[in-house]
Amino acid sequence: MTALVLTLLAAADPDVADLLKKYDEIMGPAAFEAEATMTATREDGSERTYAMKFLKKDQDKFRIWFSEPSAVKGQEMLRNGDNLWVYIPNLKRATRVANRDNFQGGDFNNADVLRVNYAADYDGKLVDAGQPDAWCIELKAKHKETSYDSIKLWLRKSDYQPLKGQYFGTSGQMIRSATFSEHREFEKGFTRPGRIVMQNELVKTRKSEMKTSRMTLKSDPPAQRFTQADLGK
Amino acid sequence: MALLKLAVRNLRRNRRRTAITLAAMVIGITGMTALRGFINGQRETMVENVVRGRIGALQVHHKGYVQNVLTSPLQLDMADTPELRKKLADTPHVIAVSPRIEFGAMVSTPDKQPPPEDGSMLPEADQGKTSFFIATAVEPENEAKVTPRRTNLVKVGHMPASPEAPELVLNADFALGLDAKLHEAGAPLPPIEQQLALLAGDRDGALNGENVVLGGTFPSFSPGDKRVGLVPLVIAQRVLRMEGRVTEYGIAVDALSEVDGVKDALQAKLGPDYEVHTWSELFPFIKSLNGTQDFIFSIISAVFLAVVLLGILNAMLMTVLERTREIGTMLAVGMRRRQIIRLFMLEGAVIGTAGVMLGLAVGLALVTWFNHHGIPLPAPGATVDSIVRPYVTSRFIAGIFAGTPLGAALATLWPAWRASRLRPVEALATA
Numbered sequence: 155m156t157a158l159v160l161t162l163l164a165a166a167d168p169d170v171a172d173l174l175k176k177y178d179e180i181m182g183p184a185a186f187e188a189e190a191t192m193t194a195t196r197e198d199g200s201e202r203t204y205a206m207k208f209l210k211k212d213q214d215k216f217r218i219w220f221s222e223p224s225a226v227k228g229q230e231m232l233r234n235g236d237n238l239w240v241y242i243p244n245l246k247r248a249t250r251v252a253n254r255d256n257f258q259g260g261d262f263n264n265a266d267v268l269r270v271n272y273a274a275d276y277d278g279k280l281v282d283a284g285q286p287d288a289w290c291i292e293l294k295a296k297h298k299e300t301s302y303d304s305i306k307l308w309l310r311k312s313d314y315q316p317l318k319g320q321y322f323g324t325s326g327q328m329i330r331s332a333t334f335s336e337h338r339e340f341e342k343g344f345t346r347p348g349r350i351v352m353q354n355e356l357v358k359t360r361k362s363e364m365k366t367s368r369m370t371l372k373s374d375p376p377a378q379r380f381t382q383a384d385l386g387k
Numbered sequence: 388m389a390l391l392k393l394a395v396r397n398l399r400r401n402r403r404r405t406a407i408t409l410a411a412m413v414i415g416i417t418g419m420t421a422l423r424g425f426i427n428g429q430r431e432t433m434v435e436n437v438v439r440g441r442i443g444a445l446q447v448h449h450k451g452y453v454q455n456v457l458t459s460p461l462q463l464d465m466a467d468t469p470e471l472r473k474k475l476a477d478t479p480h481v482i483a484v485s486p487r488i489e490f491g492a493m494v495s496t497p498d499k500q501p502p503p504e505d506g507s508m509l510p511e512a513d514q515g516k517t518s519f520f521i522a523t524a525v526e527p528e529n530e531a532k533v534t535p536r537r538t539n540l541v542k543v544g545h546m547p548a549s550p551e552a553p554e555l556v557l558n559a560d561f562a563l564g565l566d567a568k569l570h571e572a573g574a575p576l577p578p579i580e581q582q583l584a585l586l587a588g589d590r591d592g593a594l595n596g597e598n599v600v601l602g603g604t605f606p607s608f609s610p611g612d613k614r615v616g617l618v619p620l621v622i623a624q625r626v627l628r629m630e631g632r633v634t635e636y637g638i639a640v641d642a643l644s645e646v647d648g649v650k651d652a653l654q655a656k657l658g659p660d661y662e663v664h665t666w667s668e669l670f671p672f673i674k675s676l677n678g679t680q681d682f683i684f685s686i687i688s689a690v691f692l693a694v695v696l697l698g699i700l701n702a703m704l705m706t707v708l709e710r711t712r713e714i715g716t717m718l719a720v721g722m723r724r725r726q727i728i729r730l731f732m733l734e735g736a737v738i739g740t741a742g743v744m745l746g747l748a749v750g751l752a753l754v755t756w757f758n759h760h761g762i763p764l765p766a767p768g769a770t771v772d773s774i775v776r777p778y779v780t781s782r783f784i785a786g787i788f789a790g791t792p793l794g795a796a797l798a799t800l801w802p803a804w805r806a807s808r809l810r811p812v813e814a815l816a817t818a
Contacts, residue, residue, distance in 0.1 A: 225628065245598055255493070
């Protein structure tokens, strides 16, 4: 009983908006440059690894360059505000894609990678985490443009680091679940998970793993990098 | 022969009763014929829509494709070689072979105006859209031979000029929703930033795309098939990075009744690495629908038949009652009881024959007229008129023709037996 009261008290402690802000700061700092690989495992057991470079500025500007495999070399993605573009060398131009579309046919969707600002897209409330060392926030979509209808997020109490996430569709069905691990200090004073495994809950044999190898918090990348005209250059 | 003459004469004695019995039979038989004709016609239209409008009479795939179509359709592909196509085409009854790839794709429309110089956002109405659809990649010329009903429906715009033409043909409602502009045949292509983008994950899942234009549209066959389109085969192979490979062959035959034989012949030729399916295996619901329809038809027929035959039975019973004295006389002058039975059954058979002839004449005239003119019957939600052309088989006609007089004769069996059992003395004494 005492333990229960204590957990309840502890859970009632933090402000949800504050927790969300912390999550956004960890997963999508205001400006950064990073390198990562994504390995997608498909239902037939085959794997494919993509190598990419990220650049982010402000809350809503994001750019990705793909370098591997050769099939996607030269491909780029751009997010500017609510607009999402993919540049395919074949097309020699950019074309719009949607938040909910799969990121390179894997189990992340485009918004999972390019649109990490939950505070802007979701309303949150604290729910029972089921474990003493974490808070669990239940997020509800604020508008139709979000990629999920609701999300359950577990954050470690000691340092606000994300531990796991569950992502739900409009029917209330769990579509994906994520495990955050290998938390490490990429830069002095900046720690985040180095590895995210996104499990496809609809097709259990499918999953994708995103590994960040380098991340530096850049103060100010040039604004021109986040324009359509810069794609393919 | 003398009995037959007698039977005909007897029927003509009470013309009103004979006419009423006959009318009931004509109505019953006409109704049955018309209903059978309509069911046949509707079934034919449905099969036509599926076979000649969507899938072809048969399909050839890599072994396991049909079972795994939802999970890994592109992995189970086949090398599209001239030898393989020849092998398929050189099978008896095969008249056309259409190589295809079926895949999930996206089509992305261009922004309606260039991005503002100041980096601000375009109003939403001017932004391009990206939508998912089920694409069928085909060689236009070969596909037109296998599913002419679909390709003939491309009334707005045109089918792609060739397998390399960068032109899509989309469902009309889908294209309207995309707000995609139609490209005139032969006109120069617009600058690439004003073209559509056909996007798809390639065989390995990596996103790829090609610039295309909207060549034409086709209306919906049935509800729920709006997000569909045709893509020229070579364009699709480039996007999917599957040059020289396909996932499906659609096959047309000269007579649908031959599909099972063709299936066996193809399977024997191709060996265990391939699988061959007939249209009814790919659309099993049609078969079960046919079964249900036949069941309902047989119930309705049974009711019609019972009404008609009960009418005859009743009329004959009346006759026997009325003609008791006459029957007594016949027995008294030495007519055998067997002959009495025969006389009454003959009367039944004669009226049955007359009824079936008249009924079939009216029924067949109706069926022929509607067959000629067609009954426009759009499927709910579809924008294509399905014309139902009723018809009946000669087997059905023969069955009705042979069965009705026989049934009528059998229906008179009881009254006839009763008549034959009369005692001459008592019968003669009846008022």
